[in-house]
Amino acid sequence: MGFFISLEGGEGSGKSTVIKKIQEALMQQGHEVIVTREPGGIDIAEQIRHVILDTKNVKMDGKTEALLYAAARRQHLVEKVIPALAQGKIVLCDRFIDSSLTYQGYARGLGFEEVLSINQFAIEGYMPDLTLYLDVSPETGLSRIEKDGKREVNRLDVESLGFHHKVREGYHILLKQFPERIRNVNAENDIETVCSDALNEVLNFLKS
Numbered sequence: 001m002g003f004f005i006s007l008e009g010g011e012g013s014g015k016s017t018v019i020k021k022i023q024e025a026l027m028q029q030g031h032e033v034i035v036t037r038e039p040g041g042i043d044i045a046e047q048i049r050h051v052i053l054d055t056k057n058v059k060m061d062g063k064t065e066a067l068l069y070a071a072a073r074r075q076h077l078v079e080k081v082i083p084a085l086a087q088g089k090i091v092l093c094d095r096f097i098d099s100s101l102t103y104q105g106y107a108r109g110l111g112f113e114e115v116l117s118i119n120q121f122a123i124e125g126y127m128p129d130l131t132l133y134l135d136v137s138p139e140t141g142l143s144r145i146e147k148d149g150k151r152e153v154n155r156l157d158v159e160s161l162g163f164h165h166k167v168r169e170g171y172h173i174l175l176k177q178f179p180e181r182i183r184n185v186n187a188e189n190d191i192e193t194v195c196s197d198a199l200n201e202v203l204n205f206l207k208s
């Protein structure tokens, strides 16, 4: 079996840059690595992603949103993550269940337990071996996104600053709840430091 590593963080925390750096470093060490993302990563889940994140879908109910994320997660897990793990690969996944727990469960107010239970149905016990949480204030994160003109703006990006503060609070609760699995990385630092701190967490985990 390979290793399943998820990356989590608020908007503009630098996840995609960090994930590329970790992939390069691990491949140089001879590991087989795949990088993927949620929601999406495979055709059916990308179709679901389109429905969830479309800025036109202002009428979407919170529970519908949570169920769609769980549906996309299931398909992506079955079609891509589980087969790669079975081939001994390291799977680096941009977001997984913790995103649902904090965005839908905490920030939208659906409840951690409720969102956990629909996700348990979807994932059947497949949890990441390690999760890196890139911690950044919403003010820093959103200002990075504004500077990066290339990045698409989605339905969750345009939520209020208060929503993004709740997302961060939710992650901090999860850090306390799962101290063995989730590692905190300070993402207020410059991107080189964030990348090397994140990589060190992964290397320490692989050594252990």
Ligand code: TYD
Pocket: 010, 011, 012, 015, 037, 038, 039, 053, 069, 094, 095, 096, 097, 099, 100, 101, 103, 104, 154, 156, 157
């Ligand atoms: P994306 O453009 O991939 O954002 P980011 O670069 O911040 O990861 O969009 C994913 C959005 O979906 C992001 O705002 C977080 C949100 N999300 C949830 O609310 N719940 C989830 O379970 C997942 C996977 C993502």
